[in-house]
Amino acid sequence: GAVVSQHPSWVICKSGTSVKIECRSLDFQATTMFWYRQFPKQSLMLMATSNEGSKATYEQGVEKDKFLINHASLTLSTLTVTSAHPEDSSFYICSANRDSLPEQYFGPGTRLTVT
């Protein structure tokens, strides 16, 4: 149990376009979902925390108008990178809590390359 999926696994897009990444909890209802960004050989940096039906809470330095998060249901959260630029290229990973338990279960990640 506690499986989290992400779609797509990778995406290449042109500078200036928008990209949507989906995060789904497959076998549980996720009370909270988290979005992280990871650059090569670096740690995971929390971007935002989202709870179903409410606005996401963004970490300091993360532009909420650029990284739009929608937590439409207890099993789905989406991250839209708007007007992507090459510096947005990164590995984006979501995670979810199950039943308000503290463990976070991570999705497989989405590698975004902006050309």
Place this chain on the structure above:
Amino acid sequence: QQPVQSPQAVILREGEDAVINCSSSKALYSVHWYRQKHGEAPVFLMILLKGGEQKGHDKISASFNEKKQQSSLYLTASQLSYSGTYFCGTEVKAAGNKLTFGGGTRVLVKP
């Protein structure tokens, strides 16, 4: 504030032991340990919630010191599959399970 992990990297022979430390300047509410293989998402290993707590699974165990500012992960009789980058994630206070991750420790286990 990001917890400090040490060492940054370690190379082991199969069967050897290693210790990875995670230190915080603040008292921690919980410590989570994850292992990430190249190009993959982190995999949850274990969580420690109480000062003085120790946990283990197979030959990987962890402790959380009494002052709740440091945790250590112990790799015992390491296997090839233990290779990867280990991250500790810390929660400073009980606030929505939000974690701050350390810089990671790269572990390479050689035959």
